[in-house]
Amino acid sequence: MTETADSTDAHGSGGDDHGDDHDHLPGKYTVKRWLVTTNHKDIGILYILTSLFFFVFGGVLALLIRMQLWTPGEGLLSGFAYGQSVTAHGLLMVFFFLSPVAVGLANYIVPLQIGADDLAFPRLNALSYWLYLAAGGLFAVSFFQGGSFEGGWTLYAPLSVPTFTPEVGATSVMLALGMFVISVTLGSVNFLTTIHTMKADGMGLWNMPMFTWTVLLTIWMMLFAFAALLAAVYLLAADRIIASQYFLAEEGGSLLWGHLFWFFGHPEVYIVFFPALGVMLETFQTFSGRRLVGRKWVIIAMVLIAVQSFLVWMHHMFLTTINLEIKTIMMATTIAISLPFDLLVFAMIYTLVKGKVRFNTPFLFNLGALVLFIIGGITGVFLGAIVLDYEFRGTYWVVAHFHYVMVAGATALFGGLYYWYPKITGRMYDEFLGRLHFILYFIGFNAVYFSQFAVWEMPRRVFEYSTGLTLWNQIGTVGGFVLGASMFIMFYNFAKSLKTGPQVDGNPWKYSRTAEWSIPSPPPLENWTGVPSYESGKLEYVDRSPDGGHEEAHADHASIWPVLIAASTFVFFLGLSGISDVGPTGFEGVNTGYAAITGLGALALLGSAAGLGNERFLAPEQPYGMKWPFDGIEKTKLGTWFFLYSDVVVFGAVISAFIFIRIHMGWGEYETVGPNSMSGLLPEAMALPGLINTFVLVTSSFTIILALVFAKHQHKKGMLASMTATWVLGLTFMVVKYFEWAEKFDAGQGPSYAIEYSVYFVTTGLHGVHVVLGLLVLAFLIFKGYTGSYMKDHRAIENFGLYWHFVDIVWVFLFPLFYLL
Amino acid sequence: MEEHNYDTDATWKEVLLTDEGKVYIGVYVALMVLAASKFILFEAGIGYWGLFTGLMVMAAAKTALIVAYFQHLRWEPRILTYLYATSLFAVLLLMAAASYSIT
Numbered sequence: 059m060t061e062t063a064d065s066t067d068a069h070g071s072g073g074d075d076h077g078d079d080h081d082h083l084p085g086k087y088t089v090k091r092w093l094v095t096t097n098h099k100d101i102g103i104l105y106i107l108t109s110l111f112f113f114v115f116g117g118v119l120a121l122l123i124r125m126q127l128w129t130p131g132e133g134l135l136s137g138f139a140y141g142q143s144v145t146a147h148g149l150l151m152v153f154f155f156l157s158p159v160a161v162g163l164a165n166y167i168v169p170l171q172i173g174a175d176d177l178a179f180p181r182l183n184a185l186s187y188w189l190y191l192a193a194g195g196l197f198a199v200s201f202f203q204g205g206s207f208e209g210g211w212t213l214y215a216p217l218s219v220p221t222f223t224p225e226v227g228a229t230s231v232m233l234a235l236g237m238f239v240i241s242v243t244l245g246s247v248n249f250l251t252t253i254h255t256m257k258a259d260g261m262g263l264w265n266m267p268m269f270t271w272t273v274l275l276t277i278w279m280m281l282f283a284f285a286a287l288l289a290a291v292y293l294l295a296a297d298r299i300i301a302s303q304y305f306l307a308e309e310g311g312s313l314l315w316g317h318l319f320w321f322f323g324h325p326e327v328y329i330v331f332f333p334a335l336g337v338m339l340e341t342f343q344t345f346s347g348r349r350l351v352g353r354k355w356v357i358i359a360m361v362l363i364a365v366q367s368f369l370v371w372m373h374h375m376f377l378t379t380i381n382l383e384i385k386t387i388m389m390a391t392t393i394a395i396s397l398p399f400d401l402l403v404f405a406m407i408y409t410l411v412k413g414k415v416r417f418n419t420p421f422l423f424n425l426g427a428l429v430l431f432i433i434g435g436i437t438g439v440f441l442g443a444i445v446l447d448y449e450f451r452g453t454y455w456v457v458a459h460f461h462y463v464m465v466a467g468a469t470a471l472f473g474g475l476y477y478w479y480p481k482i483t484g485r486m487y488d489e490f491l492g493r494l495h496f497i498l499y500f501i502g503f504n505a506v507y508f509s510q511f512a513v514w515e516m517p518r519r520v521f522e523y524s525t526g527l528t529l530w531n532q533i534g535t536v537g538g539f540v541l542g543a544s545m546f547i548m549f550y551n552f553a554k555s556l557k558t559g560p561q562v563d564g565n566p567w568k569y570s571r572t573a574e575w576s577i578p579s580p581p582p583l584e585n586w587t588g589v590p591s592y593e594s595g596k597l598e599y600v601d602r603s604p605d606g607g608h609e610e611a612h613a614d615h616a617s618i619w620p621v622l623i624a625a626s627t628f629v630f631f632l633g634l635s636g637i638s639d640v641g642p643t644g645f646e647g648v649n650t651g652y653a654a655i656t657g658l659g660a661l662a663l664l665g666s667a668a669g670l671g672n673e674r675f676l677a678p679e680q681p682y683g684m685k686w687p688f689d690g691i692e693k694t695k696l697g698t699w700f701f702l703y704s705d706v707v708v709f710g711a712v713i714s715a716f717i718f719i720r721i722h723m724g725w726g727e728y729e730t731v732g733p734n735s736m737s738g739l740l741p742e743a744m745a746l747p748g749l750i751n752t753f754v755l756v757t758s759s760f761t762i763i764l765a766l767v768f769a770k771h772q773h774k775k776g777m778l779a780s781m782t783a784t785w786v787l788g789l790t791f792m793v794v795k796y797f798e799w800a801e802k803f804d805a806g807q808g809p810s811y812a813i814e815y816s817v818y819f820v821t822t823g824l825h826g827v828h829v830v831l832g833l834l835v836l837a838f839l840i841f842k843g844y845t846g847s848y849m850k851d852h853r854a855i856e857n858f859g860l861y862w863h864f865v866d867i868v869w870v871f872l873f874p875l876f877y878l879l
Numbered sequence: 880m881e882e883h884n885y886d887t888d889a890t891w892k893e894v895l896l897t898d899e900g901k902v903y904i905g906v907y908v909a910l911m912v913l914a915a916s917k918f919i920l921f922e923a924g925i926g927y928w929g930l931f932t933g934l935m936v937m938a939a940a941k942t943a944l945i946v947a948y949f950q951h952l953r954w955e956p957r958i959l960t961y962l963y964a965t966s967l968f969a970v971l972l973l974m975a976a977a978s979y980s981i982t
């Protein structure tokens with residue numbers, strides 16, 4: 059049984075419609091199905107719908123802004139309400155709409171494009187989704203906690219500290235972002251493992267479809283960039299909850315925030331743009347009937363951009379006091395990064411010129427996106443010039459620039475929704491309504507954003523402007539409403555076509571080439587009837603299992619734990635948002651109500667995490683595919699490593715903050731806090747707790763590796779003894795830590811005592827959190843080991859060890875830096 | 880997972896004294912010695928920056944041992960090490976450039 063499906067004329071050879079709703083999952087029209095599903099297509103749909111909800115949420119805020127701007131002076135909103143609207147609009151659109159809608163498409167499409175059954179870790183995927191939703195929920199709650207955050211989406215310090223924005227809701231916004239980053243990190247680990255190890259046999263990296271390529275690069279950037287954001291948000295949350303002084307102190311303050319945020323922030327703008335680029339590249343090929351011109355160079359250019367995106371961040375800081383040399387370097391790197399972009403643009407234009415274009419809705423949106431992106435990119439180059447930026451910084455020019463580029467991304471993604479709508483639903487949307495949508499959308503877009511170039515002298519985030527600019531602002535407001543209204547045509551079109559659209563088979567587009575079009579629409583739960591393979595150069599289904607059945611017939615698709623874990627996390631973070639009263643004068647006490655919520659959330663989190671750990675769940679495997687350069691690395695181990703790479707950046711960014719502050723203050727002025735540091739360059743009882751803890755932690759690293767050796771020899775007692783020893787040592791570490799901290803608190807030297815104390819508590823605290831999390835996981839592993847696990851499959855112990863050794867390594871640096879020097 | 884054949888009837892001692900066990904014991908001893916010998920540097924009279932350099936070199940040496948043996952990257956495909964180095968490089972870049980920007 060070897061079915062073939064020509065990949066250029068991909069007609070549904072995916073086979074019979076068996077198991078649309080398999081016995082492993084409740085039916086599509088039940089609520090339960092959507093709570094327990096771990097299937098990538100379901101999760102993709104959930105992501106897309108949820109992100110569209112946040113799009114409407116952010117869009118309503120945008121219209122509030124535009125209504126305020128109808129007149130030059132006071133209007134509809136108070137200053138506080140306006141600030142919240144601008145801030146929430148930005149955060150919701152960037153984090154809760156733009157990235158997630160792309161992730162939704164990626165969830166649905168990438169496994170199909172690479173011939174995988176699902177993502178590498180389906181339950182983790184569900185968890186990412188639910189954490190994202192819960193983070194959005196926390197964001198929404200923030201409006202009801204005395205007001206949300208009003209300091210702008212960039213969370214610039216010092217506006218972001220309680221002295222200036224004391225609302226509990228502002229803390230919730232930071233925590234919601236933190237939760238979102240956790241979701242993103244899990245998602246990144248999952249997608250990296252999937253794309254690198256689950257491709258169908260015969261598909262190498264070079265052969266991957268362009269959308270998958272852009273997603274892969276996006277995820278790589280995410281892994282590192284979001285880790286920096288996590289560190290930044292962690293420090294900010296610490297300032298808000300335990301009253302540390304990172305962003306209030308002069309030595310840290312707005313410059314430190316600028317560095318941490320934009321080290322994340324510039325890659326982020328490509329993170330939101332790349333998947334859109336992928337959609338453009340796919341649709342340009344499909345609707346011009348031509349293969350991408352210079353495909354190889356396009357890929358190389360994209361890789362370059364992804365790398366370079368980490369080298370330009372200070373172009374957002376041209377007006378700060380950083381020195382001219384570094385500004386000049388960043389100006390050069392900024393200009394350099396527009397070169398590969400030029401190549402991409404020319405490759406796209408060339409592809410279209412050489413092909414025969416069909417103007418279907420998906421193509422229209424993507425062509426529009428290209429035009430808008432070019433305008434946005436050119437205006438960005440202006441901003442990249444230091445001298446010009448002195449004029450433009452903080453004005454509507456910047457606002458117009460980034461809306462042209464970012465919303466161009468959204469435009470391409472809307473095109474993507476039209477493009478894959480027939481695949482996802484099995485029905486065709488209404489072409490007339492689609493084109494109508496595009497026309498109104500394009501007019502509205504240019505009215506609202508081009509008018510912002512016209513009023514470029516207006517300062518951003520301020521609602522008063524000089525009366526001469528009224529007309530342009532009103533054009534912008536009208537444009538905003540046209541743009542908003544046009545979206546409802548799409549919603550209507552999609553809703554209506556779900557019932558009445560003409561049914562499509564596998565492939566409604568004449569020249570589509572990628573594998574998702576070779577199977578029925580919508581694809582069956584398990585995607586493929588055989589095992590997809592590209593060994594022969596085109597997509598085929600080969601039969602590899604001995605009895606001719608489907609190999610993954612018993613893969614699981616349902617788990618209730620992800621949603622429960624996310625709900626518990628929500629409760630936990632909600633509690634944290636108000637757990638301490640930090641006023642303008644610092645820490646003022648604990649709020650018992652919120653503390654109780656935090657405790658409840660923590661308990662629920664423990665319970666649900668244990669539930670997940672205990673569940674038997676079979677994830678799909680791909681034993682055959684091309685995995686270069688990760689050949690021979692088992693997938694959970696690879697996932698652990700990806701996670702650790704991002705953790706390196708989290709810790710590294712926090713330590714960078716310390717180095718930055720210390721240099722800013724003057725290296726020698728900085729008083730190291732560790733115990734007895736006052737004894738100067740020498741001594742007796744010097745830094746004793748730190749030293750003890752060094753021995754303790756190194757020993758625990760040794761015992762956990764022994765546990766692995768014992769497990770390999772199926773020596774249960776030895777394994778359990780070593781694990782228990784590790785646990786006791788870890789606990790000892792925390793007990794010593796406790797006394798060390800308690801001593802400081804008793805002396806009235808808490809985190810707000812001085813910047814050195816902030817840095818000391820928050821940095822060693824982050825490490826402590828890692829130890830505690832490790833201890834919780836280890837306790838669970840010991841329990842599982844005791845009840846018979848790990849004698850045959852010791853991956854969990856090995857992977858836990860990798861994490862634990864990493865925590866040890868961090869301490870190896872923290873000890874000298876915080877106790878000795 | 881490696882396709883090793885492990886002696887599943889080994890005693891405690893036999894497990895500890897396998898080649899693998901011995902390597903880990905050796906690394907552990909080296910780590911403890913390195914940790915303890917920090918204090919020699921304090922007696923060496925090399926000044927603050929000498930001390931700083933010395934301690935950082937020692938920390939780097941310990942890290943190398945932990946990474947190579949306990950995280951067994953020595954026996955894994957090189958790519959895992961390269962990516963580790965890449966993430967380290969990314970934060971060193973942040974650290975260096977941010978610090979330089981305020982000089």
Ligand code: HEM
Nearest residue numbers: 327331373374396435438439441442451452456460463464
């Ligand atoms: C093609 C080359 C690009 C260049 C040279 C460029 C350059 C710049 C510069 C120098 C700024 C800082 C302006 C200031 O605050 O004074 C800026 C702001 C911004 N750019 Fe770009 N940009 C480019 C492309 C993009 C793309 C593709 C995106 C997103 C898809 C983007 C999103 C943004 C955003 C969001 C901001 C504003 C951040 C804020 O709120 O302050 N840019 N751009």
Ligand SMILES: [Cu+2]
Nearest residue numbers: 324327373374
């Ligand atoms: Cu930038």
